[in-house]
Amino acid sequence: MMKAVFVEAAYQIEVKEVEEQPVEANEVVIKVKAAGICGSDIHTYKGLHPFRKPPVIIGHEVAGEIVKVGEAVKKFKVGDRVTVEPQTGCGSCEYCLTGKINYCENRGAPGVKGWYGTMAEYFVAPENCVFKLPDNVDLYQGVLVEPLAVGVxxxxxxxxxxxxxxxxxxxxxxxxxxxxxxxxxxxxTILVTDVMDYCLESAQKLGATHTLNITDKANWVDEIRGQIGPFDKVLVAVGVPGIINQALGLLRKGGRVVTIAMFHGEQSFDIGNLQGSEKEIVGCMTYTREDTQAAIELIANGYVDSDVIITHKLPYAQAAEGFRMVDKKEDSSIKVLVTFE
Structure with missing residues (x-):
């Protein structure tokens, strides 16, 4: 038996004992050091996630130490410090065969189709999803690999x-x-916008050249274009109404918007602005193995200040507090980790 953090129902977090997941020949068992609370976990917490539905062991960001390997595992041994790219494909479709597992129609993820989430004392993962961490990357930094791969x-x-x-x-x-x-x-030139000043202060620490709190600023797009001019690329990391049209408004002719956030419902935008200026809107879905490896290299080589990103580490018994903190943006929280010491 092991302890695991469940989203039992909307806005209800419980720690329960569950049976450890069986281990297949091609899988490893990871003793979890820490798991991160992600924005998509908050969508599950609110009962809004499209496919990860309560009750479910939550979490997909993780780092820890391997304590058991299946008989067919070749690349890892007990004691290896690892993180996980938390997605699997069928392995035989066109997308999987060309390295685009994120496109697979039968894509699997923690908390879906019987695969336990990462927020538990032990997490089982297929060998081909597991990545060894460099010696200079600690396990807390290892939790950041998955969300950083989204950015990559x-x-x-x-x-x-x-x-x-x-x-x-x-x-x-x-x-x-x-x-x-x-x-x-x-x-x-890098502009970052938000509605929380403390988040923008963190952006400045990470290298943003310009920041703007857009609270109660109806014409902020025009204001920014007047100060900085149009942008080559706009990356959308928040799924609020009207954000796509605002992103298009920031773009130069021929520029590109990339949607990263999880959206609910429809977004309206000015099709004339899109077509007449040959602008582009491009979707973005998770990552590939190549992205995950790049994320590890970025952390190992000092491109990410984890002290700015990781603001809280809470023991699993306080997971409910952590979810509330992230949902309500309490105590200047950014990345909250749930630990299993």
Whole structure:
């Protein structure tokens, strides 16, 4: 038996004992050091997630130490410090065979189709989803690999070039980690917007050249264009109504919007602005193995200040407090980790 954190129902977090998950020949068992609370976990917490429904063991960000390996595992051994890219594909479709597991029609993820979430004392994962952490990356930093891979993938979808002007709308954990990737890609003017000053202060620490609190600013797009001019790329890391039209308003002719956030419902935008200026809107869905490896390299080589991102570490018994903190943005929280010491 082991302890696990459940979203039992909307806005209801419980710690319960469950049977440990069986281990297949190609799988490893990870003793979890910490698991992160992600924005998509909050969607589950609110009962809004499209496919991860309560009651469910929550979590998909994780780092820990391998304590058992299946008989067919070749790349890992007991004692290895690892993180996990939490998605699986069928392995045989066109997308899987070309490295686009995130497109697979039978894509699996923690908390779906019987795969336990990561917020438990032990987590079982297929060998091909597991990545060894470099010696200079601690296990708390290892939890950031998965959300950072989202930022890596977004930057690649945006095709950010050296010297470009980039705007990031939303300064939560994904927006801030995307900022680190945008800076690493060579953008020289980086605007970050949000409605919380403390998030924007964190963006400044991570290299944003401009920040703006857009609370009660109806014409902030015109204000920014007047100050900075149009942007080459706009990355949308918050799924609020009207955000796509605002993103398009920031773009230069021929520029590109990339949608990272999880959206609910429809978004309206000015199709004339899109078509007449040959602007683009590009979707962005999780990451690939290549993105995850790049995320590890970025952390290992000092491109991400984890002390800015990770604001709280709470023992699993306080998981409910952590979810409330993230949902309500209490105590200047950004990335909250749930630990299993």
């Amino acid at each position: 993938h977004a930057v690649r979808k945006a095709d950010i070039q050296l010297g470009e002007k980039v705007a990031i709308l939303g300064a939560g954990p994904i927006g801030l980690l995307t900022l680190a990737c945008v800076k690493a890609a060579g953008a020289t």
